[in-house]
Amino acid sequence: MKEIRFHGRGGQGVVKSAQILVKSVIETGEYAHFIPFFGVERKGSPVYGFARIDSQSIDIKSQVYEPDCLVIMDDSLLDQIDVFEGLRNNSYVVINSRKSVEELNLPESAQNIGMKIGIIDATETALNVIGKGIPNTTMLGAFVSVTSWVDKSTVENNILKQFGEENARAAQKAYEEVKIYEC
Amino acid sequence: MSKVMATTGNTAAAIGAALAKPQVIAAYPITPQSSVVENLAGMIANGELNSKMVEVESEHSAMSVVQGAAVSGARTFTATSAQGLALMYEPYFRMSTLRLPMVMAIAGREMTSPETVWGSQQDSISVRDAGWLQMYVEDNQEILDMIIQGYKVAENQKVLLPINIIYDGFFLSHLMERVEVPPQEKVDQFLPGYNPQHVKFNPSEPMAVDPLTPGDILMEYREDHLKAAHKALEVIDDVDNDFGNSFGRYYGGAVQEYLCDDADIVLVTMGSMTGTAKEAVNIKREQGIKAGLLKIRAMRPFPETKVNEVLKGKKAVAVVDRNVCFGWNTGTLFVEVKAALNRCDDISLVPVIGGLGGADITLNHFTNCIDLLQKTSDYKKYHKCIWFKKGGELHEVS
Incomplete structure (x- = not known):
């Protein structure tokens, strides 16, 4: 089983993107689920969500404490909360940032753990392609590129269906342009 | 063929309710239940569901509306959570003591105070002694399946009691996971229409419902109610078995x-x-x-x-x-x-x-x-x- 923790801010579309991921996995015959965690209901406040992917049905219904992957929609969260808490060795991180991996100033807990980190300026990409700085669908493109955990064309179809062509194009751009580092 | 979907618990509840074809739905939105009602309203607006939706101003009215509909012989549905359930308590109790079968979903939420909107079983637990049947489920498939089964249990002539299908708020109401949606024809075969014999709305056969009742007669009503609730244990097991035979999913009954x-x-x-x-x-x-x-x-x-x-x-x-x-x-x-x-x-x-x-x-x-x-x-x-x-x-x- 693969466990994913999403971090973002209210209004960035964490729930919608995670739901597209879950839908896409289920459409390809595997199992997945997503539990959103709603804190205070306002734009800009930190939000979380927890997803799991498996080849068999998933009984567990709790939050994710030792993720195999982090999806971070906003790099300013790194200064506020320990987003890397519990991250497993040989894990994946997908982060929305205009910084380089050095500039991200990763905490010690996220170093030398065999982490593959994908950095994409998803807000900028979304602004340019979609005309709105909402990074969620763009981040999905980067997620697929970094992890290869879900079929690319299925995700693309679901983005198309739910959001339209521009969002699918932004996701494709992120798929191609995400910078991947090993730490 | 069943259709496989990725869906939230609230959507699963709405789909389950729609498959049971309730004639009347009345509900008032409350976190975390709201999207159940939103979904049903959407299905009715799109012409996918032929139910009368009454948009009421409170949960007290929601239960009162479905109660009136049930007295006249309709199959009904509503859903609520926490403070909404508390506001509904007076007609809620009367629904069971009038022996009116229906299904009400509860997306379980903590009772205030301190102020909270998140998941718990405190709301449904607090009304466990109001004469309803109450069943708790563990995942979204079980929500959908139990809403369908719920009608079959509630409307059984040996039971005739309303039932709550209860699922934890957020942990299920907002959880998205794989759910198999059975085809309408198969649900129709499993769950025939509701045909009440004990209350009828028929001007040529008038009947008085719920007149002022002295204690010795009221005690007979209570005795029958307790017996019916006890009988429901067998019916829950039988319906689970029938459901398993039709749809391939057995839950073990009680x-x-x-x-x-x-x-x-x-x-x-x-x-x-x-x-x-x-x-x-x-x-x-x-x-x-x-x-x-x-x-x-x-x-x-x-x-x-x-x-x-x-x-x-x-x-x-x-x-x-x-x-x-x-x-x-x-x-x-x-x-x-x-x-x-x-x-x-x-x-x-x-x-x-x-x-x-x-x-x-x-x-x-x-x-x-x-x-x-x-x-x-x-x-x-x-x-x-x-x-x-x-x-x-x-x-x-x-």
């Missing part, structure tokens, strides 16, 4: 056992925590510990005999509640299980409280709990209440 036969240690759970507890049982089994799980599905009527059969002879049992029983320093399910086991003095019965107000119940909580039971089973009777704390810790309160 309770579901998991690896209990040779178990020394058993976790008793209700609702969405069950899957996590099953994982903990699997982990401990791999370590050679004989652990098992008993999932209580029917809280009302309480499956006393089955609980006895499963737990008799076990060394230690933890009953995990996502609610509190004020006045007992335990959860409510614990009190129910203890009452059922009144002749089994040799079981160490441990009350556990966790997951209130949306707090997480984790794998570590359950593995730690099984470890504690392993130690506890050396002693007779264990009186301390265990609280599931943040980070998977257990905290004992004497």
